[in-house]
Amino acid sequence: MKKKIKIAVVLLIIFSSYMFGRVQRQILDDINMPSAVGYDYVDRHTFKATTVRPIYRPDKSVGNRTFIASDELSTQTFSKINQQSSRQVVTGKLEVALYSKEVAKHGIGDLVDSLQRDPSISERLFVAVVDGETNKLLKKKYGDRDTGAYLSMLIEQNMNSGELPTNNLHQFLNAYNSKLKDPFLPLIEQKGENVHLKGIALFKDDHYVKNLRQDQQFIFQALIENIKLGTYKLKLKNKKYAAIENINTKHTYRVVNLKKKPEINVDVKVRGIIKEYTGKKTDEKEIAIIKKQVEKELEKEATAMIRTFQKLKIDPIGFGDQVRSRTRNFRYQQWLDQYPNVLVRVKVNVVILEKGVVD
Template sequence: MKQKAVLIAPLIAILFLSGCLPTSIIDDVLLVEAEGVDYLGNEKVMGTITMPNYVENPNPGSAGAGLPTTASMLRHLSGVTYDGKSLVDRFQQSGQMPIRVGKIRLMLFNTAMAKKGLYKQIDLRNRDPDSPRDMNFAVVEGSCRKLLTSADYQTQIPVARYIQDMIEQNTEQNYPESTMESFMYAYYGDYMDPFLPIIRKQGDHIAMHGLALFKNDKYVMRLSENRVFTFKMLFQKFNQGVYDYEFAPNKHIAFKNVHTDVNYKVKNGNSAAPDIYASVNVSAQVRQAYPKSLSKASSPVMEKKLNRHMAKQSAQLVRRFQRKGIDPLQLGQHVRSYTRNFDGKSWPERYANARFHCKVDVTIKQTGISE
């Protein structure tokens, strides 16, 4: 009898106490989709959150029980708070339902915020187990609030999903990956600096606008859109990127890369001026060319031109990074992995003097179906 009581008592306790667990029933919470932070100065920020606005399809009969549909929910909230404050907590008081952050897709910072430094925001996100690691970060030229709350977009899709879809499809092409995970990796990792895509509102739509390069947590340099391909080429192997090359004034050739890979080799890693050798292989499929500029016979000539041009651009790019003292390409990591007893302390000074040798080998695989 006593044994049974010992067995049954916890079961009963579980049964009755389980009602006390806080639940987040999916349609009884407001799921934050995007957060935007605009810097106002003096450690004050303007925070904006958006929530999805699911419109029920006008299917007759499906809207039973006379309950309000989600279409009539709150769509966005904004307000002033201090830097590093959890926006979900800040706006909880104005939520008609509990606001939850677990499905957030997008975190936006305006350029002023990014220039001021993101370390409080990074800490906030990194500490919170509810933050999905694959959410996208981005820097906004202009105001995040305007971007997120504008009603004049062409699309009816919630703006957070619009932006995330845009960033994601660009990530599959010219832009390097910029999720929270990759950002945190570069931010917390040694001998590397993070980067984020820049987006901006252009009239009634939103567009990618190059890469924001960070020094630690501060936005210091903008990489224009036509350099992003070169950057990604040096950063990782990828495909489906498109590169436009103006080989003579007003004469363009554009190719899609079928495959690109990059290999690094390092010599004299602990010397004052380490030698970094990058060899890049590009398999290209020509998408567009100036008429009569390219034929089967002339493609080796064009390949050579491209080789020289891209190597030059890469070297320029690295030179600019060295001058700014930032390392978004994670060259320091490559040097470290090639060097026994790597001297990390003196690396920042030696990085500026490092010699970057780049060799690009473009192979034109295809010139299109007609000559």
């Protein structure tokens, strides 16, 4: 009798878990996995979402298929895209999220929410701002990859080679949710057959405010992280040019007068190799001039850049964090009030390690 009950219970559990415990199956070949999504501005409440998914053709080439939908909510656009798609749309393979400049100007907070709330979205996703319409950019096919993979490779490659500060979704969300820092994103643009990196888009909270000038990008990055592999072009006074490559930088922050009005001193050490020089000779004197000139130039750019940040009341570099981590009983409001007038001194120290194989 007892044995029969036991068998009955076991059977019941197996049966009920099989009947009721099943979830929807998602077979890789039968789902639509967009690799990139872009948002364009329509009006104040609605936006247009464009997704691209790769199509793997039998001849091993990769194609693109784009879907477009507009709505107020980001997830809703996905379900509208779902209505157009023959296969279920899932977000797990998303590699790049793009916002048009117009959307970014009106604030991307609502759109970012869907990125941080969805557990299936990777923290390594790249977020970028597009100068122009994302729709146009995503509709085109670049290179031999699908557009999503192409864009993510483009951004990642530039981060590795020192053109861009590393900035994935996690770092963006960190800055976005921080009380002190403001986020920044890479700015890309479509030009003819190619997509190219245009600069860095600066944000205040979730609104795009300004993009960084290309010549300030190097010092901007040097102040955020230690560059491993950078390049810098210098224009000398006598219309000669010098290119310094394989640069690695190191920054040291010092904050003085913490109690009343903090002053920030940054030492940036730049070590690089001269790769190209349009002058005649690179002797000791010439190198000393180049070194001096680079130092002066970088310091000037840094000061101008920081001045604009302070005017706009944005802090993408994280000076606030530098002060906070050195102050006991840090007062956020006091710092935010002080920030536009805080003195930031940047001192650059350049070391030219080598000058190639000729003098």
